[in-house]
Amino acid sequence: MERKIHAAAVVAILILGAGAASAIETITFPNRIGQVSFPHKKHQDALGQCRGCHEKGPGEIDGFDKVLAHGKGCKGCHEAMKRGPVLCKGCHGGG
């Protein structure tokens, strides 16, 4: 079940930047209440590490779903760090 949600979640991965070896710029989660655009590279730069998000190494995250996104996978970290959006519209409905 989670795998199914997960497989549907990541449709668009834009790999930008010649030379910057496979820096993933943005990951888009299509969503019935409004698409979430996740600025992946910006997070890499701001956080300076992959761990914290990728516990088992870079790549897909097992069981990434709404519960994780609204918890430590996205929103929980924003709350803890007091940075990044915590309101629905801050994540949903963006380009």
Ligand code: HEC
């Ligand atoms: C703020 C959290 C966060 C940080 C920091 C982060 N990532 Fe990610 N990354 C994600 C999320 C969320 C996904 C989408 C995962 C999924 O859908 O399973 C992802 C996806 C990826 C993917 C693509 C997986 C696929 O779908 O093929 C790669 C590769 C990746 N990250 C590498 C990295 C590397 C390397 C770093 C460190 C330099 C890093 N990430 C830092 C959250 C993060």
Ligand code: HEC
């Ligand atoms: C920090 C970013 C963030 C915030 C804030 C946030 N969400 Fe989400 N939400 C996500 C992500 C990312 C997903 C997608 C998870 C997936 O597809 O695996 C998601 C998924 C969802 C889904 C599932 C939709 C579907 O198609 O199954 C609903 C509903 C939802 N969010 C509602 C809300 C509501 C309501 C709020 C405010 C109370 C909110 N979200 C706040 C990031 C956020």
Ligand code: HEC
């Ligand atoms: C480990 C902590 C952490 C996690 C996990 C995390 N974020 Fe963030 N997020 C941040 C920080 C820190 C910033 C502020 C970055 C900056 O200002 O450069 C931020 C900023 C943002 C912004 C605003 C970017 C901008 O241009 O101002 C968005 C949108 C966002 N996050 C979405 C997400 C989504 C969606 C997820 C989950 C897929 C997520 N974040 C997961 C720490 C996190």
